[in-house]
Amino acid sequence: MSRTSKTRYAVLGMLTHGPMTGYRLREEINGSVGHFWRESFGQLYPTLAQLEDEGLVRRTGTTRSDPFELTDAGRGALRTWLAGEAESLTPERNELLLQLFFGREAPPGVLQGHLRRHWEALEQARSRYAALEQLVLAQDSPDRTYWLITVRHGIALVDATLAWNADASALLEEDLP
Amino acid sequence: MSRTSKTRYAVLGMLTHGPMTGYRLREEINGSVGHFWRESFGQLYPTLAQLEDEGLVRRTGTTRSDPFELTDAGRGALRTWLAGEAESLTPERNELLLQLFFGREAPPGVLQGHLRRHWEALEQARSRYAALEQLVLAQDSPDRTYWLITVRHGIALVDATLAWNADASALLEEDLP
DNA sequence: TTTGCCATGTAATTCGTTACATGATTAG
DNA sequence: CTAATCATGTAACGAATTACATGGCAAA
Numbered sequence: 302m303s304r305t306s307k308t309r310y311a312v313l314g315m316l317t318h319g320p321m322t323g324y325r326l327r328e329e330i331n332g333s334v335g336h337f338w339r340e341s342f343g344q345l346y347p348t349l350a351q352l353e354d355e356g357l358v359r360r361t362g363t364t365r366s367d368p369f370e371l372t373d374a375g376r377g378a379l380r381t382w383l384a385g386e387a388e389s390l391t392p393e394r395n396e397l398l399l400q401l402f403f404g405r406e407a408p409p410g411v412l413q414g415h416l417r418r419h420w421e422a423l424e425q426a427r428s429r430y431a432a433l434e435q436l437v438l439a440q441d442s443p444d445r446t447y448w449l450i451t452v453r454h455g456i457a458l459v460d461a462t463l464a465w466n467a468d469a470s471a472l473l474e475e476d477l478p
Numbered sequence: 479m480s481r482t483s484k485t486r487y488a489v490l491g492m493l494t495h496g497p498m499t500g501y502r503l504r505e506e507i508n509g510s511v512g513h514f515w516r517e518s519f520g521q522l523y524p525t526l527a528q529l530e531d532e533g534l535v536r537r538t539g540t541t542r543s544d545p546f547e548l549t550d551a552g553r554g555a556l557r558t559w560l561a562g563e564a565e566s567l568t569p570e571r572n573e574l575l576l577q578l579f580f581g582r583e584a585p586p587g588v589l590q591g592h593l594r595r596h597w598e599a600l601e602q603a604r605s606r607y608a609a610l611e612q613l614v615l616a617q618d619s620p621d622r623t624y625w626l627i628t629v630r631h632g633i634a635l636v637d638a639t640l641a642w643n644a645d646a647s648a649l650l651e652e653d654l655p
Numbered sequence: 656t657t658t659g660c661c662a663t664g665t666a667a668t669t670c671g672t673t674a675c676a677t678g679a680t681t682a683g
Numbered sequence: 684c685t686a687a688t689c690a691t692g693t694a695a696c697g698a699a700t701t702a703c704a705t706g707g708c709a710a711a
Contacts, residue, residue, distance in 0.1 A: 338576055339571075342662095383588065386592065396565055399484065399491065407561065473623065660707105664704085
């Protein structure tokens with residue numbers, strides 16, 4: 302868990318793409334950076350209210366469903382965060398790895414099964430990334446390079462994990478006799 | 479955040495290596511699987527107490543500082559978990575990627591700086607993994623293969639991330655003019 | 656007119672970390 | 684004797700998800 306929430310920067314950042322309602326904001330976030338950053342309403346709305354209080358964000362109109370836009374202060378806060386160093390992420394808990402680590406206790410075969418299912422999930426993720434990459438490459442936006450970089454990250458990790466998965470399966474096989 | 483805590487399985491699993499106190503347990507966990515699973519005392523002790531209540535774990539002696547050992551029920555619970563499918567992990571939030579995604583708003587040069595520092599951290603992680611791998615390879619334990627698999631996972635991810643980092647830097651350079 | 660989507664919010668709950676407090680034992 | 688390490692626990696806090704509740708509006 303992060304020491305302090307970064308939800309605000311996801312919001313401020315997305316609003317550089319134009320005014321949006323909270324609802325839309327969440328769709329955009331989970332749609333575009335969903336592979337490494339997701340937001341829930343329970344997190345989003347309180348954050349949005351706080352940003353409004355702090356004057357980093359304002360409604361473009363007067364009704365409750367008018368979209369929000371970035372204020373100058375908001376853009377400033379975003380740039381300050383961008384210039385700062387990201388908190389190094391604490392190692393993520395990986396349940397599959399934990400199972401493998403204690404694999405000696407597992408009935409024979411189940412680990413291979415786990416790896417096979419994991420492989421299939423990875424393959425699916427791989428195709429989603431491939432499609433997303435094509436989409437980004439077809440873009441003509443000043444953001445294109447930045448978006449491409451984040452997609453390539455996902456691809457790099459999935460490919461590495463696929464290779465590892467195959468390696469792990471082979472190691473398990475060798476170990477059987 | 480995971481739906482239900484898996485701390486208990488880290489504990490039960492570690493106790494297959496022999497009786498241990500809570501203190502020791504935490505050292506062992508953070509030492510051996512620390513690259514993908516860490517525990518804090520605030521999490522560990524209550525979990526241990528609960529496991530004792532459920533009869534999955536018992537003190538080897540009568541004093542407060544006697545180590546815990548696995549009961550038959552505990553080993554059974556561990557095996558049941560091992561046979562089941564791991565919860566698929568929700569995509570981890572990655573602050574650096576978020577910064578890169580909104581990179582258009584960043585002052586020129588800072589992103590390259592972020593990537594360079596990230597590179598250096600990765601290099602350090604890489605050497606730690608290399609050392610750990612040698613350690614595991616030198617082992618002669620029935621667990622060796624399983625341990626190796628988890629170390630290789632770390633290596634695969636770090637290597638992939640290093641390659642991506644270089645790629646990202648290059649993309650940013652191209653984008654400058 | 657009713658189904659579904661857009662939109663906003665809150666409450667309950669869970670997970671987890673950090674900080675704090677305490678005491679026993681051991682090494683110097 | 685005293686500092687470090689081993690050992691146990693709790694309290695405070697924060698992040699985040701899930702579920703729930705509400706209402707407007709548009710299309711079928």
